[in-house]
Amino acid sequence: MNQEFRKIARDGLWDNNIVFSQSIGLCPLLAVTGTATNGLGMGLATAAVMVVCNVLISHGRALIPPEIRIPIFVVLIAMVVTLVDMVMNAWLHEMHKVLGLFIPLIVTNCAILGRVEAFASRRPLAQSAADGLMMGLGFTLALVVLGAAREIVGAGTLFADAALLMGDSFAWLETVVIDPYRGFLLMALPPGGFLMLGFILAGKKLIDRRLAARQQRAMPIGDSLAENS
């Protein structure tokens, strides 16, 4: 049981990360990651949608006829996204103004439909909730990492306007990394998103390769043979 949840967490955050491994959901990723704050907001909104959708669909999976499951998923996801949109508009109004266009578009994020179809529609409630949470957090991680990298290189700051967008309690996040900095506009523009994502993906591959090599070394010869066979 515990093992299963640990695997779900590991898949969501790293091994099967929506962005870094599955390379899906790239549209919101590239669109909003001009700054780390925007990435964090978008990531958390998406994570919330994923958890609620996974729970709803896992709970009702016995009632959903397989022939029309996709329209049902879409309607459910659209409903949840509308709720999140309204909630953000009410309580995170400044952030909603920045991300406004992209919040309704969470409904088209293939990652959500993908998790619902691949996981929640055939697994029990608790596992589905955990999967939604971990995949959502993994997506948030990707958005924050990419947003932070672009923001540092592009403007020399980190989590700029966090207090304005998310409330005063987040003011401690705001940092000026490089001062004074001329700004590197390319990184704030869409091509910078593609470039930085490419470098980050390459970095992830490098880390994975190092980890695999270390595991190989640590493993006794008998085990490694058994694994290869």
Add this chain to the structure above:
Amino acid sequence: MSRRLPALRLVQPDSQVQAIMGQVMLALVPATAFGLFLFGLPAMFLFAVTVLAALGFEGICLSLAGKPVRATLLDGSAVLTGWLIAMTLPPWAPWWIGVVGSGLAIVVGKQVFGGLGQNIFNPAMLARVALLVSFPLEMTTWVDPAPPLSPGAPAWFDSLAITFGASGVPDGVTGATLIGHIKTEFSQGRRLGEALVSGDYGALKSFLGWIRGSMGETSAALLLLGGIWMIRRKLITWHIPVAMLLTVAVLASLFALIDGDRYPGPLFHLFSGALMLAAFFIATDYVTSPSSPVGQLIFGAGCGLIVFVIRTWGGYPEGVGFAVLLMNAMTPTIDHYVRPRIYGRDRKGRPLDLPAGNDG
């Protein structure tokens, strides 16, 4: 040489690449020397920094990729890339512009694709466009020609301060390039005649290059000289440069005939900006241009068309970088549709009818 073991020759620089790169650099020498003379010490510092940075980034990338570092560095391709970037930079730009440009060209433009021969876009133009988009102020600060020992030339320490210090270019010695100037004048509703007079335009001056502009782009005459020498040495064929220059010249003549008050003539276009440098040294890059002669004609004409359109109606005064990059992106398509016919087959690759089955 004779005492070397034969096996060691495997890690020697590719002699053919080295020979070609060397001759291209030789063809660039007159225009470069003139540019360095025209803009003095700060230009020389920037040139050195840019070329050294290109070598440095190439070395780092090669060692990360586990490829032979020394042999590939010596093939001259990184030096040439750095050299070309330096030629397209404003001559008194700060040192970090050269370093960032070299980094973009070598890392993003060349090595992530797999190194020499694998890149889709011309590294030098990619760097130039990325710099222009990112640092519009530094990339459009043009100084008056100030050869060493002339009254306006900065002394040794002032030159160091211009390139490496935080002070930057002193005001009062800068101005717009000609194509930038007439663009501004047009936007204020002036006619071409007035704009050319206020911009102090002379066709001969532009041709020789005693004007404001990028470090190595001002002298159309010396670039033309180097280009023709390269064609005579069979380093490049005439197709791309002629198609590109001719397209610009024909379009410029046509529009100048229609409305001479709003469209500058062909000589103005040919001798301004980066056109001459790009036509001979950048668009002709083997890696990023089509391989067949017809394809090269299409490629050159496309570059010329985009240059003219951007210069005439676009937001930027100069469009050579964008034109070359856009046509680089078209190169695989051109190469796909314009292919030489295979012997014994028709253009679609089907075997030809045998003479027996032919009426004629």
